[in-house]
Amino acid sequence: MALLHAENVTVCADQRELVSGVDLDINAGELVCVIGPNGAGKSTLLRAICGEAQLTRGQVHFKGASIERLSPRARASQLAVLPQHNPLSFAFTGLELVALSRNPHTTGIARDQEICMEAMAALDVTHLAARLYTTLSGGEQQRLQLARVMAQIWCAEDVGDRLLLLDEPATSLDIAHQYEMMKAVRAFARRGVAVIMTVHDLALASGYSDRILALKEGRCMAYGDGETVLTAAILSKLYGYGVTVVAHPITGKPLVLANE
Template identity: 70%
Template sequence: MALLQAESITVCVDNRPLLSDVSLEVEAGELVCVIGPNGAGKSTLLTALCGETAMDNGWVNFKGTPLHNLSARNRARQVAVLPQNNPLTFAFTGLELVSLSRTPHSTGNERDRQICQEAMAMLDVNHLSERLYPTLSGGEQQRLQLARVMAQIWRAEDGGDRLLLLDEPATSLDIAHQYGMMRAVRDFARSGVAVVMTVHDLAHASGYSDRILALKQGHSMAYGSAESVLTAENIQQLYGYSVTVIPHPLTGRSLVVADV
């Protein structure tokens, strides 16, 4: 049984469907990327998966039971969410910000600090430990926020099976840190975490995902491996733009090249 199961998710606002009959399954250790044009319903899907947005139809199960059956503390110990926008003006240091994630746990200050430092090292932000958050660049803030949600569910022994939901975490990152972030998220998934993340860069989806969900106007247009989803025909249908898809010269994965 998949760790996360979502079936027939439908979300409407003012009688307008934002999501219509969307389903997916994610195994522990698996990274699923969600792609699609602006307004396709990617962020709505993530908020529906974590229970932040009410569904008009469908259900979400975590470990075979409804996610909403988890107590608030157990949910915080097993499910971490990073939205697109994380406004914060309070002058926390980088380490203090990441340490907020350990509140649901009872692992003690020393172990919590070690976990936060490990998560920060994974995102290359240990040098920001004593820097004040509002003084940092957008990319530095984004990497600290990602370290925070990863530290929240860092250890399986703290809460068991774990789920990480990320909404466009590459926003504000330069190219080196984008790919560093993608490697960190993939490696974190391999530690036994089910990860669902929305991305705009198709190279990220192709290079690091186990499966890809393509959304268009709230509908699931395709769901499967990168090779089956990232075809020239699908991309044309999804974005209305002509592309050529070729094998990556090093990895063999699907490489989407815009026809200029």
């Protein structure tokens, strides 16, 4: 049984279907990237999966039960979400921000601080532990926010398999930190976490995902591994722009090039 099973997920607003009939299965240890043009329904799909957007039709099951039945504490200890925008005007230090994620747990202050520092090390932000969040660059803030949601569900011994939803986490990151972030997220997935993340950079999706879900106008256009989804025919139809797909000279994975 898949850790997360989403069936016929449909979300409507203002008499328009933002997401329509999407099916998705993901196991613990897998990283699924969701791609598609602006307005394709990627963020809405994540909100539907975690219960923030009301389903018009369909169902979402987590560990074999409806995700809607999870108590707030159980949800917070097993499922973490990083939305696109994370406004914060309070002058927390980096460590204080990450430590907010441990509220659902009863592991104690000392262990919680260890977990926070481990998560911060994974995102290369331990040097920001004493810095005020409001003084940091957008990229530094984004990496701290990612460390926060990872620390929220860091330990398998607490709750077993877990789910992490990330909405465009590469925003504001330079190219080096984008790839380091993807490595950290993939390593985190391998520890028993199902990760679903939206991305615009097809190189990140190709290089690090186990499977890719392509959305257009709220509907699934393709779902499978990179070689299945990242084809010139699918991507040209998905984005309305001609592309050429070649094998990466080192990894052999699909590399997408614009036809200009």
